[in-house]
Amino acid sequence: MWQWLVRLYHRLGSPKWFYEITSRWIPWLVGLSVVGCAVGLVLGLLYAPADYQQGNSFRIIYIHVPAALLAQSAFMMMAVAGAVFLIWRMKMAAWVARSIAPVGASFCLIALLTGAIWGKPTWGTWWVWDARLTSMLLLLFLYFGVMALQRAIESEDASHRAGAILSLVGLVNIPIIKYSVEWWNTLHQPATLKLTEKPSMHPDMLVPLLIMIVTTYVFFALLVILRTRNEVLWHERKRSWVRDLLES
Amino acid sequence: MEFNSFAEFLAMGRHGLYVWLSYGITAVIVVINVILPMMQRRRFLKEQRQRMRRERRNQTGEKQHASST
Amino acid sequence: MSTSFAPDSVDLIARSLYCERDDRVLFQHLDLHVSNGHLLQLAGPNGAGKTTLLRLLAGLNRDYDGELLWKGESLHKVYSEYAHDRLYLGHLAAIKRALSPIENLRWLMSPWMSEDRDHAVSEDQLWGALDQVKLAGYEETPCQQLSAGQQRRVGLARLAIVPTPLWILDEPFTALDVDGVRWLEEQIQRQVGRNGAVVITSHHALQNIPTLVRLDLGALAEQEGLL
Amino acid sequence: MSTSFAPDSVDLIARSLYCERDDRVLFQHLDLHVSNGHLLQLAGPNGAGKTTLLRLLAGLNRDYDGELLWKGESLHKVYSEYAHDRLYLGHLAAIKRALSPIENLRWLMSPWMSEDRDHAVSEDQLWGALDQVKLAGYEETPCQQLSAGQQRRVGLARLAIVPTPLWILDEPFTALDVDGVRWLEEQIQRQVGRNGAVVITSHHALQNIPTLVRLDLGALAEQEGLL
Amino acid sequence: MSLVMATVKRDLLLAARNPGEWLNPLMFFLMVAALFPLAVDPDPKFLSKIAGGVIWVAALLATLLSLDALYKADVEDGSLEQWLASGESLYVLALGKALVHWIASGLPLTLMSPLLGLMMALPDDAFPALLLSLGVGTPVLSLLGAVGAALTAGVRSGGLLLSLLILPLYIPVLIFAASAVYHAGIGMSYNGQIGFLGAMLALAACLTPFASAAALKLNLSR
Amino acid sequence: MSLVMATVKRDLLLAARNPGEWLNPLMFFLMVAALFPLAVDPDPKFLSKIAGGVIWVAALLATLLSLDALYKADVEDGSLEQWLASGESLYVLALGKALVHWIASGLPLTLMSPLLGLMMALPDDAFPALLLSLGVGTPVLSLLGAVGAALTAGVRSGGLLLSLLILPLYIPVLIFAASAVYHAGIGMSYNGQIGFLGAMLALAACLTPFASAAALKLNLSR
Ligand code: HEM
Ligand SMILES: Nc1ncnc2c1ncn2[C@@H]1O[C@H](COP(=O)(O)OP(=O)(O)OP(=O)(O)O)[C@@H](O)[C@H]1O
Ligand SMILES: Nc1ncnc2c1ncn2[C@@H]1O[C@H](COP(=O)(O)OP(=O)(O)OP(=O)(O)O)[C@@H](O)[C@H]1O
Numbered sequence A: 001m002w003q004w005l006v007r008l009y010h011r012l013g014s015p016k017w018f019y020e021i022t023s024r025w026i027p028w029l030v031g032l033s034v035v036g037c038a039v040g041l042v043l044g045l046l047y048a049p050a051d052y053q054q055g056n057s058f059r060i061i062y063i064h065v066p067a068a069l070l071a072q073s074a075f076m077m078m079a080v081a082g083a084v085f086l087i088w089r090m091k092m093a094a095w096v097a098r099s100i101a102p103v104g105a106s107f108c109l110i111a112l113l114t115g116a117i118w119g120k121p122t123w124g125t126w127w128v129w130d131a132r133l134t135s136m137l138l139l140l141f142l143y144f145g146v147m148a149l150q151r152a153i154e155s156e157d158a159s160h161r162a163g164a165i166l167s168l169v170g171l172v173n174i175p176i177i178k179y180s181v182e183w184w185n186t187l188h189q190p191a192t193l194k195l196t197e198k199p200s201m202h203p204d205m206l207v208p209l210l211i212m213i214v215t216t217y218v219f220f221a222l223l224v225i226l227r228t229r230n231e232v233l234w235h236e237r238k239r240s241w242v243r244d245l246l247e248s
Numbered sequence B: 001m002e003f004n005s006f007a008e009f010l011a012m013g014r015h016g017l018y019v020w021l022s023y024g025i026t027a028v029i030v031v032i033n034v035i036l037p038m039m040q041r042r043r044f045l046k047e048q049r050q051r052m053r054r055e056r057r058n059q060t061g062e063k064q065h066a067s068s069t
Numbered sequence C, D: 001m002s003t004s005f006a007p008d009s010v011d012l013i014a015r016s017l018y019c020e021r022d023d024r025v026l027f028q029h030l031d032l033h034v035s036n037g038h039l040l041q042l043a044g045p046n047g048a049g050k051t052t053l054l055r056l057l058a059g060l061n062r063d064y065d066g067e068l069l070w071k072g073e074s075l076h077k078v079y080s081e082y083a084h085d086r087l088y089l090g091h092l093a094a095i096k097r098a099l100s101p102i103e104n105l106r107w108l109m110s111p112w113m114s115e116d117r118d119h120a121v122s123e124d125q126l127w128g129a130l131d132q133v134k135l136a137g138y139e140e141t142p143c144q145q146l147s148a149g150q151q152r153r154v155g156l157a158r159l160a161i162v163p164t165p166l167w168i169l170d171e172p173f174t175a176l177d178v179d180g181v182r183w184l185e186e187q188i189q190r191q192v193g194r195n196g197a198v199v200i201t202s203h204h205a206l207q208n209i210p211t212l213v214r215l216d217l218g219a220l221a222e223q224e225g226l227l
Numbered sequence E, F: 001m002s003l004v005m006a007t008v009k010r011d012l013l014l015a016a017r018n019p020g021e022w023l024n025p026l027m028f029f030l031m032v033a034a035l036f037p038l039a040v041d042p043d044p045k046f047l048s049k050i051a052g053g054v055i056w057v058a059a060l061l062a063t064l065l066s067l068d069a070l071y072k073a074d075v076e077d078g079s080l081e082q083w084l085a086s087g088e089s090l091y092v093l094a095l096g097k098a099l100v101h102w103i104a105s106g107l108p109l110t111l112m113s114p115l116l117g118l119m120m121a122l123p124d125d126a127f128p129a130l131l132l133s134l135g136v137g138t139p140v141l142s143l144l145g146a147v148g149a150a151l152t153a154g155v156r157s158g159g160l161l162l163s164l165l166i167l168p169l170y171i172p173v174l175i176f177a178a179s180a181v182y183h184a185g186i187g188m189s190y191n192g193q194i195g196f197l198g199a200m201l202a203l204a205a206c207l208t209p210f211a212s213a214a215a216l217k218l219n220l221s222r
């Protein structure tokens, strides 16, 4: 078992192996994303019953919630990849971390924008300084910070490490930020507006949501892999296997 | 099926604007995210192929130069 | 202060060092052995990698392949002992312009001034060193009122105190006038003479030192076919 | 482009210049006359005042006593004409690291590129100049990816375009390799040969130019008893 | 004149190559504004009262901080020396640089402000006033700030010094602009304030380039 | 350990020689706080409600701006290289530098705050809370900010970038501190908030020096 793990680790560290194995994965990931998205959206938009309070505006949930969940876990993945790079100096991990940042930020932005749009019909306003919303906004800023720092540092290796350190510091802070924001909001304001928190959801609503969540993760993997493959090609451009690839 | 007609589907019971705006924005961001790495890849391949062609030309040029002198 | 170092106090070995920057290999298969009484000069054209190699040897940069050993152990494992035994003088002088030479020197020497080490450097030695580098009378003047050459001398004054058997110097002759160059050459000769060792990069030709070894990185690279 | 300048196109006179910095007199009673075909090299030890004098002559600093005349008129009165007729290349290269050589050169040459002047510099000339300084193929690469020497060459490419009869150059040989030095020497010879004039500070020994005049500021200061 | 045009073009190119130059102030603007609901009170009713002032303070600080870099790079790499060597007018250069600064900081900030207005529950009526006051007021900030940037270009850690020099000069702009937004919010006319801002803009556009030019010369004759 | 002590001493000496280093943030603090009455509403009743939050926002921004210079000079002049060459612990250095930063910025700011409280009509009961929250909170700001300063020490025009990195991390401090002052003002207990600030301080003092040390190494091995 241990041996196998070590072998896997070394393989993961090999850019060539990564490129070749993902070449085989990509068609599957594309297929899964398309099918999942089609099924989820058809079920969600056409077959799920309208919410008794919010009417059809609740159908935004099928993008809002998956995006929000993903944005949070993507940051964690970025930080973990960064830590792997810092500790074991595995270049692949740095490239993965750099690829995650813009994708995670995009999903964060989607969650924020769809949430804001959803707020208008539900709460009558685009934005309130609710705890969830605020902490999501801060998460977006954290993403931007990591990206800006990576861009600003000229030396490649230093920029990877700086990004990793910042995402780790951010990771430690996310729970603190989240907790403090929640605490702050409940203190200042009696909960006038709340995200709908119904204990149980109708299965016709729930199933498409679950499908969409899984699909979003698959799609995220696809995007990160696409970006990482570019990094691999760029960094290995002088190696023979990339040259062979270019010849063909 | 929750909707009886396509128009009703579009209207989303008065919330059409919000729902379709959300889905539209999401679609745009997703498409950008798909297209950017693909464009990047295409640019990379083009540049590298050019570079390799240039290098090869230089090499053969040098060889010819060497043989002529 | 001892006037000569123990015969086994310097023992720095590099084995098949390999280093690349920006996709260019600077050197590979590089072997080195620096021990007591050695003077090693790194030479080569601009951008050949002299500073890079010097910083590797000083332990300031870990971005290389190969082995670096100090007294038989991995340099980075015994780093704090190594740091206490070698003096590194880089491109940058680490001089604060608002402080006076003596204040700057006190900070620079502080690792060797703590009481608990043997041969701790004393305050008097600092003043004596400034005197040696012709800064007598300027000890309390803010450095921003000194010329470029005088500022460099503040850093060089450390060489007059000699707490360490190994010196690693990057272009120490920069901005020095003729007198200063002569003084520095003498210091290097003395250090080698008393069984210490010096690794130096300089475009300046060093003379009169029998053990001088020149390592030409440019020639090396050509030989290895790296250009 | 004319291959030679009119015989009266350079006429720069300094009369009894006096300049002090930080209460130290750098030079006094300094007289100069630069005209067509002249090559004037300012020499002297570090801190002698070479750069200071060069900047005075270039009209970049007014902190002096005495007279500076261009074609018989006060230099600062006819400054915009003077500026169009002389090229100043300072310590600093004015290169933006994020921009490519051609973009940088376009900005540097823009004063000579406006349509309303005669002999306006064309876009083709810029590319040709970069070719001359061995930057062909790098025209569109961001300068941060170029080596220090290559970056200096972007600024030097201006000399290959030659729109001005008078050149004022501060340490132009900095960071150049052997080939580059030779190329620059040729340019200076050509400029003098076609009846232009050059004022230069450099620690590099200039040769083969019959009209070379060396002005040693160190010797001058000693003579005037300024040290 | 061609060097001015070339400089404006080059600086815009640089901003395009290095998006941080204009994105960072924008982010800072958003974040500073976001501090207030967190520090004071997130109640929309309360926020809508202070929104105009807070947005303007954030805009002012973001402008201020982005000014630090305006001339510094040019002084350090010798561009400014080349400018002086060219014999062309420093007055026009100073104007050009202020313009570029506004395009890269004031303009995106103005365009972004409605978003902040939404988040801070700015009254609907106040949006045009917010846009207008920022559109007319931020160029004044750029022009005035450019003088400070020119003065401190040669100074290490000039950022804070710059703030100290310039903040007092920004006060009149802040007062008129914030009052315009406030009055618009309570349904009153705000033509007077915008008029004043316009007058300040005209004045600043004519006069500050002189001061900037003088300050730049001072950096050069070292 | 002696190099750390020497560095702390030297940096304090430098601050004493160059008073701008600690006076500028102080002035900035005063000015930012002074902008609000001008931009929003000078009515004392209104001010007294927002005073705590505004003072804290001003303190936060002043700290942020003074952080930019924390490591920059040391990286540029080679001091940091000498540090690494000495083989002593970067962890302790980072702690020492944060301490110096706090002594030169957070401490004077805390001592100055009652003056601002008076100017902003802070309720009398809230003064102890203001002092206490600043006293415990500003060291956290220095510690967290030092990480950002170390990360951006090698970056040109890092000032704004630093703000972008660090502001989100400052939010919890701001929330707890402002709420402590607010609660004290309305006569409620604020022990909980101060306790949280203390916990954050302990956490930051233990953890951030690791991050700073890693970030500093990155600046060195270029
Ligand atoms: C800009 C505004 C908004 C943001 C940033 C936002 C953010 C989030 C986040 C981060 C989550 C995931 C929470 C988690 O489980 O970890 C979430 C879930 C959710 N949001 Fe939003 N939201 C916004 C607006 C709204 C609005 C207006 C509604 C509907 C009235 C809404 C309804 C929901 C629902 C139903 C969930 C799933 C419930 C749950 O899993 O707890 N959101 N949102
Ligand atoms: N931070 C860096 N990132 C990438 N490449 C670098 C970096 N620093 C140096 N290099 C490259 O490494 C090579 C060697 O640099 P180094 O400073 O060691 O040269 P050197 O021999 O000391 O030259 P000099 O004689 O100019 O001091 C150069 O080609 C340079 O471009
Ligand atoms: N900004 C300044 N303020 C005060 N004194 C200055 C300034 N710049 C230069 N000096 C002084 O003027 C003198 C001449 O400086 P200058 O730069 O002209 O010397 P240089 O001959 O060009 O030397 P180098 O060979 O090092 O280039 C020096 O002693 C220097 O200390």
Ligand SMILES: [Mg+2]
Pocket (backbone or CB within 6 Å): C050, C051, C052, C201
């Ligand atoms: Mg070197």
Ligand SMILES: [Mg+2]
Pocket (backbone or CB within 6 Å): D050, D051, D052
């Ligand atoms: Mg000079």
